[in-house]
Amino acid sequence: MATTMDHYDGFRTFSWFADFVGLPIDQVNFVLTQFTALILAGLFRSSLSPIAATPAARHVYGLIIGLALGYFCFGRQAIHLASLPALCYVAMRTQNPRNMQRVVLAIALIYLSCIHFQRQIYDYGSYTLDITGPLMVITQKVTSLAYSIHDGLTRREEELTPMQRHQAVQKIPTTLEYFSYIFHFQALMAGPIIFYRDYMDFIYGHHLPGSKSLTIFYDKNSQEKEIVLEPSPTLVVVKKVVASLACAIVFITFISDFPIQRVKEDEFLKNTSMLYKMWYLMLTTMLSRFKYYHAWLFADAICNNSGLGFSGYDERGKPKWDLTSNVDVYKFETSLNLRDSIESWNKGTNLWLRSIMYERAGRNKVLFTYALSAFWHGFYPGYYLTFASGAFFTVAARSVRRHIRPLFLESQRKKTFYDILTFITTRIVMAYMTFSFILLEFMPSIKVYLYLYMFPHLLGLIAIILPPRLGLSKKAHKQSAEIDLSETISNGNAHKTM
Known part of the structure; x- marks a missing residue:
């Protein structure tokens, strides 16, 4: 069963295990990556908390793990995981913010549609794990970010709905911020979409609304800072x-x-x-x-x-x-x-x-x-x-x-x-x-x-x-x-x- 999937490009290192449990290799790889992500997520929270690590370190950690897990599951197809967001990032950087969001939406949907068509041609009706699933989530990320940048740069606050106001972004992300957001391992394989503002709040430790204060300390410049007690998940x-x-x-x-x-x-x-x-x-x-x-x-x-x-x-x-x-x-x-x-x-x-x-x-x-x-x-x-x-x-x-x-x-x-x-x-x-x-x-x-x-x-x-x-x-x-x-x-x- 594990060796008959001609169109699957992911690693077949665990084909022996797939044969043993009687499941296709793509499903075994998916489960293995998710359990790996679960373990590494715990390390992210404990060893790379916002207090213990810089935002750049947290960006790099999520990005590298996401790329590694994506390549393990999809092999050569993983190039599409980088190509679609790269094209959209170029559009975000070069197009007028007033219509940039429509350009990004068009690029993402056209690219995704081509991959959908390709999938239907070579593997019609199959439920084999392939790149379309993560690409669908990436499409959601790049388009939602583009609209958030459009809202933040070109629209007045009173024109926005409460949701748009919360998600509005006032500056285009750096390359590291952007690709970390796209590839962070927690939601790469099966979603869900994490909106950019929520992700950045998580990276910087601002994702604790209503958190309970643990103690207060002072830094070298005598500026008061608050340590919050993050509830255990x-x-x-x-x-x-x-x-x-x-x-x-x-x-x-x-x-x-x-x-x-x-x-x-x-x-x-x-x-x-x-x-x-x-x-x-x-x-x-x-x-x-x-x-x-x-x-x-x-x-x-x-x-x-x-x-x-x-x-x-x-x-x-x-x-x-x-x-x-x-x-x-x-x-x-x-x-x-x-x-x-x-x-x-x-x-x-x-x-x-x-x-x-x-x-x-x-x-x-x-x-x-x-x-x-x-x-x-x-x-x-x-x-x-x-x-x-x-x-x-x-x-x-x-x-x-x-x-x-x-x-x-x-x-x-x-x-x-x-x-x-x-x-x-x-x-x-x-x-x-x-x-x-x-x-x-x-x-x-x-x-x-x-x-x-x-x-x-x-x-x-x-x-x-x-x-x-x-x-x-x-x-x-x-x-x-x-x-x-x-x-x-x-x-x-x-x-x-x-």
Whole structure:
């Protein structure tokens, strides 16, 4: 198994171990690099803390390890890890800041698209680890940085949204700062995107908002300095590693019993009921998510073990380590509506899409945001079916929430009934939306739609057209407006898209 992957350029030093455990060499290399990064992250936090080491030393440490791990996993393909950000850095240095961000976005997306096309030509439909994954994260980094520089150099502070104001950058990074940010090992392999300002705060030790003071000392110039007590991430790291490994075990154990490829078989399409088809889609898409849970939880643990990801203290005084969390597994699997599901999944990408597209687009924000997300993922037809359905069902869900939900808020019994109904509906819609993302192919996905009579699509169309024409009472409209306002304030405009 480990020696039949002709298109994999990574090191094959541990092929013997891959054969022993029965896993492809690319997956073994990925796991080995992540465990190595986890160990080295602990050394980063203990031996190269902001107090013990200079920012330059911390930059160099993260950069060298990231380059080494990237070369180990991808071999000759690692040249793309340097080429894309190098071209974008030249653009940042040479272009007018007023339009530089668009140039960087174009360069990054065109380069990434070429690699996506190449992958689809030589290894269509394969899930072999290749350079596209890290390049997608690097694309997020360079484009978000370009827009942050644009905001910091060309726009007034009052013109910026709170998120843009926080991420604004007033000077172009030095070469070391830039490439350290791009290649830092904590998030190179599986993300998530770490925004430049957050990364620099981490490097300089300013990443401890609300940290508790330990003591005060004076330097040679009698200038008062404060030493802060950094909370230990050990318990959080252990929990996330255990949860990550549990997700990997679930995925490896059960995915072979519910392969997504079965939905292409005539026996499955013709000889099973509509209810069973929907149940199977729910199971196979849920199991596929466990692969992402494993990668993202482990990546979050690596970040936390290096000290990256601390976001302050909660109301009970307990430290929070969720700044780099890319997924909220419990919230996603128990969400009562599509919006909460989307917010809990791939949160770093959500923030990236929000910062460079959703908050900057004029009309058709949802459409443009989903289009960028699809283009960034690649060119498999299944991606576009998923994101087109995502935009459609987002509009449908908003219509239901605005016009139907207020009618069920008159009593706790009605609200409970509504919550149960939306919980089930969300599970069905999420499976119906995302199976094509995993299947990748166009015609097989369309066949599944047709054998399901496109029933969810029809219900979504009814939800968009009918409720606004039902003539809800003024009371319902007032309730809906009050609910939307309170939730917008509490969630910080959480109606962002994938």
